[in-house]
Amino acid sequence: MGAGRLYAAVAAGGFRRYATYRAATAAGVFTNTVFGLILVYTYLALWSEKPHLGGYDQAQAVTYVWLGQALLSTLAIGGGGVEDELMERIRTGDVAIDLYRPADLQLWWLAADLGRAFFQLLGRGVVPFVFGALCFPVYLPADAGTWAAFLVSVGLAMLVGFGIRYLVALSAFWLLDGTGVVQMAWLAGFFCSGMLLPLNVFPGTLGEVVRALPWSSLLQAPADLLLGRGDPVRTYLFQAGWAAALLGAGRLVQSAATRRVVVQGG
Amino acid sequence: MERLAEGVRAYRLIAAMWVRSTMAYRASFVMTTFGNFAATFLDFVAIMLMFSRVDALGGYPLPEVAFLYGLSAVSFGLADLVIGSMDRLGRRVRDGTLDTLLVRPAPVLAQVAADRFALRRLGRVTQGALVLGWSLTRVDIGWTADRLLLMPVMVVSGCGIFCAVFVAGAAFQFVAQDASEVQNAFTYGGTTLLQYPPTVFTKELLRGVTFVLPLAFVNWLPATYVLGRPYPLGLPRWVAWTPPLVAVGCCALAGLAWRAGLRSYRSTGS
Numbered sequence: 001m002g003a004g005r006l007y008a009a010v011a012a013g014g015f016r017r018y019a020t021y022r023a024a025t026a027a028g029v030f031t032n033t034v035f036g037l038i039l040v041y042t043y044l045a046l047w048s049e050k051p052h053l054g055g056y057d058q059a060q061a062v063t064y065v066w067l068g069q070a071l072l073s074t075l076a077i078g079g080g081g082v083e084d085e086l087m088e089r090i091r092t093g094d095v096a097i098d099l100y101r102p103a104d105l106q107l108w109w110l111a112a113d114l115g116r117a118f119f120q121l122l123g124r125g126v127v128p129f130v131f132g133a134l135c136f137p138v139y140l141p142a143d144a145g146t147w148a149a150f151l152v153s154v155g156l157a158m159l160v161g162f163g164i165r166y167l168v169a170l171s172a173f174w175l176l177d178g179t180g181v182v183q184m185a186w187l188a189g190f191f192c193s194g195m196l197l198p199l200n201v202f203p204g205t206l207g208e209v210v211r212a213l214p215w216s217s218l219l220q221a222p223a224d225l226l227l228g229r230g231d232p233v234r235t236y237l238f239q240a241g242w243a244a245a246l247l248g249a250g251r252l253v254q255s256a257a258t259r260r261v262v263v264q265g266g
Numbered sequence: 267m268e269r270l271a272e273g274v275r276a277y278r279l280i281a282a283m284w285v286r287s288t289m290a291y292r293a294s295f296v297m298t299t300f301g302n303f304a305a306t307f308l309d310f311v312a313i314m315l316m317f318s319r320v321d322a323l324g325g326y327p328l329p330e331v332a333f334l335y336g337l338s339a340v341s342f343g344l345a346d347l348v349i350g351s352m353d354r355l356g357r358r359v360r361d362g363t364l365d366t367l368l369v370r371p372a373p374v375l376a377q378v379a380a381d382r383f384a385l386r387r388l389g390r391v392t393q394g395a396l397v398l399g400w401s402l403t404r405v406d407i408g409w410t411a412d413r414l415l416l417m418p419v420m421v422v423s424g425c426g427i428f429c430a431v432f433v434a435g436a437a438f439q440f441v442a443q444d445a446s447e448v449q450n451a452f453t454y455g456g457t458t459l460l461q462y463p464p465t466v467f468t469k470e471l472l473r474g475v476t477f478v479l480p481l482a483f484v485n486w487l488p489a490t491y492v493l494g495r496p497y498p499l500g501l502p503r504w505v506a507w508t509p510p511l512v513a514v515g516c517c518a519l520a521g522l523a524w525r526a527g528l529r530s531y532r533s534t535g536s
Contacts, residue, residue, distance in 0.1 A: 023442055027442070030448055031450050035451070045323050045466040046316055184301070
């Protein structure tokens with residue numbers, strides 16, 4: 001079997017695996033919609049107090065909320081992607097079996113995570129977004145080009161998201177119990193990606209710093225493209241740069257881990 | 267009554283066991299408690315960032331929003347500390363480990379509630395209490411005896427209402443095992459909702475959380491009374507004193523739901 005076909009099969013497996021739990025998906029859609037509702041009203045209050053805050057008008061801010069709810073589980077912004085399972089396998093020592101496989105560890109998990117992300121986008125992302133678009137005045141671009149540019153950016157965000165979470169997972173080689181790291185990753189993910197508040201609303205230096213961090217590739221970058229506020233080429237370069245850096249770092253850490261760390265178990 | 271005492275005793279024993287087990291890894295405990303504190307603190311940072319750009323949200327200045335935030339966070343934090351592990355029930359139903367609890371000579375509700383009792387959740391309570399304390403130094407309240415008395419009543423009743431939500435959510439998981447996330451919409455979603463002024467939301471939503479799922483009794487109704495502000499639905503002022511009754515009613519209903527759920531339980535059998 002060619003390498004490409006192998007990873008495609010892993011990705012398809014990841015997609016099917018998450019598609020199995022229909023009740024969980026429906027529950028997730030419901031929860032995302034409720035949180036979207038709460039956030040939308042607070043943003044509406046914020047933007048009616050200060051129109052054009054962060055360069056968005058009210059409709060754009062509403063779109064931003066529903067986009068955030070759509071991408072939250074797709075990009076596993078707060079965690080909850082395949083890294084949980086990888087960490088558990090490192091802790092129990094099952095990762096030794098993964099290392100035996102004639103496949104690359106990082107690409108294997110990347111393929112599995114992409115499969116998961118595509119399912120979450122379709123299964124959990126679309127419904128809250130459509131609900132938001134039907135119930136609230138939203139800003140949606142009319143031309144297909146903007147939508148295509150947005151989707152490319154979401155694809156790059158998937159790579160950056162995995163890059164961050166793969167590093168988080170590999171920390172388990174040294175720490176064994178990754179609870180603390182996972183929690184920190186969750187915090188950073190929520191705060192620095194713009195899930196709590198769009199990053200262009202952050203004041204002064206804090207705003208400049210968070211906008212330069214990799215997490216801004218996750219939600220802020222695709223959102224700005226969809227809302228017609230970003231330049232696609234610059235956004236792609238920013239995202240691709242972080243994706244390359246993080247995946248490269250993941251590769252280095254992985255080789256260090258597999259060379260030096262003794263795998264758990266007898 | 268005897269059964270209640272038995273339940274409380276079982277709860278205390280199991281919770282104490284989990285505390286001892288947590289304390290075996292002190293460093294981990296300190297880190298996760300801090301993490302819990304920091305995680306909830308970021309919620310408030312987001313609100314402060316909003317107020318770095320505006321002076322009021324829905325007509326409420328920052329100290330008053332902090333007042334609502336603190337009350338919501340403390341009530342919810344206490345409920346989360348006491349029975350926050352109940353959202354693990356779905357997993358127990360799925361893998362069949364609930365059976366172990368059924369054969370033990372102690373009330374199942376107490377066992378499930380005390381399961382994995384996590385003292386680190388004090389982080390959330392502490393954070394809420396700090397925000398509440400700060401808001402009290404800044405907010406302009408004409409303190410009278412009844413307003414002062416309403417404060418502890420509000421926190422305890424709010425905790426009761428959130429406990430009822432947790433128990434009802436757990437009862438729902440007997441039916442929809444994988445759908446435990448639905449509960450988050452009402453627990454975490456509920457406390458997030460109550461952190462903001464009621465004036466931000468539409469009347470329909472306010473009616474929903476006042477008359478259907480009575481979350482508004484956790485802080486909105488009594489807190490607007492303490493702040494001397496009108497509640498957008500124009501309810502009579504004595505309603506501010508009804509949270510204890512609402513809490514008792516909610517707990518009774520949640521208890522019935524729990525019983526119905528437990529009776530409908532069929533083991534996975536594998």
